[in-house]
Structures are given as structure tokens and as C-alpha cells.
Amino acid sequence: MRCSLSNQEQILHLLKGLNNQISPKFERCTGISASRYELLHQLYETEEINQSTLQKAVNIDSGAITRHLKQLEANGMVTRRRNPIDNRVIFVRLTEEGRKQIVGYKKEKISFVNQMLHDFKPEELESLSDMLNRMQNNISEY
Amino acid sequence: MRCSLSNQEQILHLLKGLNNQISPKFERCTGISASRYELLHQLYETEEINQSTLQKAVNIDSGAITRHLKQLEANGMVTRRRNPIDNRVIFVRLTEEGRKQIVGYKKEKISFVNQMLHDFKPEELESLSDMLNRMQNNISEY
DNA sequence: GGTCAATTGTTGAGAAGTCAATTAATAGGA
């Protein structure tokens, strides 16, 4: 097996390949897309939140946030209302229905992640999440 | 800063967030998308290759491969021809022009990756690529 | 109070990926 790439160079390839695999598989296993789950999870943790802080927490573009939330609203998972004292911002919150549903999703997600990381030692997880964070910082300025 | 997620659970979030950031930044820095680069790089390493092995090497869907190559062909970067002894397969190869261009892209890519990993020790790189591979294996069955 | 700048969310255009269905060509077995 030919491999002319340095370790450094192939990291990018691995990351991308892994992600391309994760996304559809996560969705098949859990019944919901990873971003959608992330969004709901954030909402689950708070009473009410506006879209821009949600966007920062989930790390995707604000346009994507808008579209996700519109769909979730159409599905009866969340409700949205304008902030009465600042009409630019929109408050989002889970409906009762949404709050119930996410519990099931959470179980599926955990079992998916457990499978993905089943042979990882705690130190490895620590170091992995440290490294991912550092990479993110290193390119944040671009 | 509230953080109710276990290390295990947030790995997924980190991975996704990192990737979402990498893709556009890579493209801005190098002038070419990461997948496109990967494809060209594979072609650079061989004389001629058919699409399905290319697909396995790059880890994206065969439909995506077809579309990428059609564009690269339109841009004069690659040529395609059918295998005369098996008319199902298509051989792809870089044009002279393509071979020249990729050298420049390669330089940009290396400098991007260097920036992203500038504070990583060799052992870390080793361990990171090991872990990414293991994750990929762990979910390969789904 | 009036103007200019910043913030929030929305929308359209474009890139990239998956999946599933389709076409064409080859291979293998009765």
C-alpha cells in the first residue's frame, strides 16, 4: 500500500473522510441529523434562547439556523416569538412535545457515540478533544 | 460556562464544528476545495486510474466523483477515456496543465495544514491519526 | 431629534455530499 503522505498531511483527509461517514450514519441510527440534534440539545438545556447565541453554540451559519428552526417549528418541536423589548431578536424554546421526543433521540445518540468510541480510554478522549479544540483555534483567524 | 456534556458526547460536536470550519477556510487559503484537491492529489501520484478506485481512495460517493471529474475535465485539468478492454471503466489522468497547477496547490495546502497543526508534537499526530482511524472502523459496519 | 453604524434574522445562489434508480458492459453458471 503506497502512502506518500506525511502524518500531518493526511490528518485533513482522515477528518474529512470520517465526517462524511458519520453524518449519514448518525442519522440512520438516531433518526435525526446531527445538526438538528445538536440544536435540540441546546434548547433542551435552557428555557428560552435567541438564535444568535444558539448559532454560536452550535457552530453553524445563521442562515442554516433559520432554516432548521423553521422546519422544527413546522414539525411542532419548537416555538418562536419575538423579544418584546428588542424586536430584532427571536426567542426559541422547545414545545412539550419536543421535550418529550428529544429524550429518545438522546438515548440513540449516546449509543451511537458509545459504539464509535467503544475502545477509547478516558485519557484518549481527553487528548482527542483537546487536539480538536487546538486545531479549531489554530485556524480560527482565517 | 455550562457544560453538561461528557467528553465522549462532545467529541461529535467538536468533529462536526471543526469540519464545518475547515472546508471554507481551506478553500479560501488554497484556492481549491479540499475534495477537489484530494482528487487531484491522487491523480498526481499515478499515471492513470479508474474512477472506482479513485472513489475508494478519496472516500466520497461515486456520484460526487463523477461530477467532480466532469468539472475538472471541463477546466482542462484531467482527461478521461474508456478502458478499451472493459468498456465499463473510465481511466482518468492529469493533463500536463493539471500536473503543473497542482504543484502550486500543494504548497498552499501544506502551509494551511502547518498552521492548523503548528503546535502538535509528532506523537500527537500519530495518536490523532490512529484515533481517527479507529473511529472510522468502529462505525464502518453501520 | 436625525443620521450613521451595528446587530438580528431572512433569503437566494452555489457547492458538496448521500441515496436510489438507471444504463451499459462483463462474468459466470445451467
Added chain:
DNA sequence: TCCTATTAATTGACTTCTCAACAATTGACC
């Protein structure tokens, strides 16, 4: 030899993301 299964590539439908342009609202400062 003929029928069936497999393989390669293509295409269409769909999702998700980014970016850039836009509208509406608010804030700051003269």
C-alpha cells in the same frame, strides 16, 4: 449459448452547509 448477477459510471432528488445581499430594528452621538 443464454440468462442472470455483478460492476462501473451516470443522473435526479434531496439535504446541509457557506457566503453575500437585504430588511428591520436598535444604539450612539452630534
